Structures are given as C-alpha cells and as structure tokens.
Amino acid sequence: VQLVESGGGLVQAGGSLRLSCAASGFTYNDYVIGWFRQAPGKEREGISSIADDGSTYYAASVKGRFTISIDNAENTGYLVYLQMNNLKPEDTAIYYCAAVDGGDRIWTYSDYLREDEYDYWGQGTQVSVSS
Secondary structure (H helix, E strand, O other), X not given: OEEEEEOOEEEEOOOOEEEEEEEEOOOOOOEEEXXXXXXXXXXXXXXXXXXXXXXXXXXXOOEOOEEEEEEEOOOOEEEEEEEEOOOOHHHOEEEEEEEEEOOOOOOXXXXXXXXXXXXXXXXXXXXXXXX
16 A cells, blocks of 8 residues: 655645655555644654545534545545644644454444554645744
8 A cells, every 4th residue: 555645835824734645555445544743852643534435524623623634546446534623732743554454353432543553554745834
C-alpha cells in the first residue's frame, strides 16, 4: 500500500485547508484509512478515519471542524480528503495518512484512531496555522 499526502500549507487562524491522500496498492476490499498528526514535542494522535463501509470517526479535538471523505481514484485506489475548517494555531502539525489493508477487525471507536492499528504510513504534509 502506498500513501501520498498533499495539500498542507500555511493558513491564518479561522481559515480552511483540504488535505488529500492518494492511497493505492490495496489487496483487499476492506480497509480503513486514517489521518494522524504530530505537533512539535508531542506524540502522534489520530484525528479522523474512514472505513470501507463509509463509517467515519473523529477525535473530540476536531469533531465539527474537520470532515473526512473518500473517492475512488479511477480504479487505481482511493483519494481520501480531510477538509479542515476553522483552523486554530493548535492544529499546527505534520499530518499523516495511514491505512489498514484487510484483516478481521473488531474495533472500538477509539481503535480507529490508534496509530498501533495501522500498518502503512505516508510521509506527511506540514500544516501551519498562524494566530
């Protein structure tokens, strides 16, 4: 599985950005694709994910401001978007796309936001929010 993020940048507080993750190389039709972020000096945290059945999951810190969505990428994989609105300086971080390909999952809500559950990772894209 290959994951390539794009769309990061510098934005003022209150502004919006849309991140994209081009995901390809899946073997199975059941998957989970998630967005994580890591701020300077902090641990990486899960912020949102979407499963193959369309179910979505959000961390409390972004719920109501961020929206995850997915499109098929011309039969070669998926495009996963993270629409980020009302950005705050504390949203400044490197944002990573991650994926799980196949597997029997009996996950709780929080499992969908746990980095230990994910096998594949992108290189990340920087998001900076100025006050």
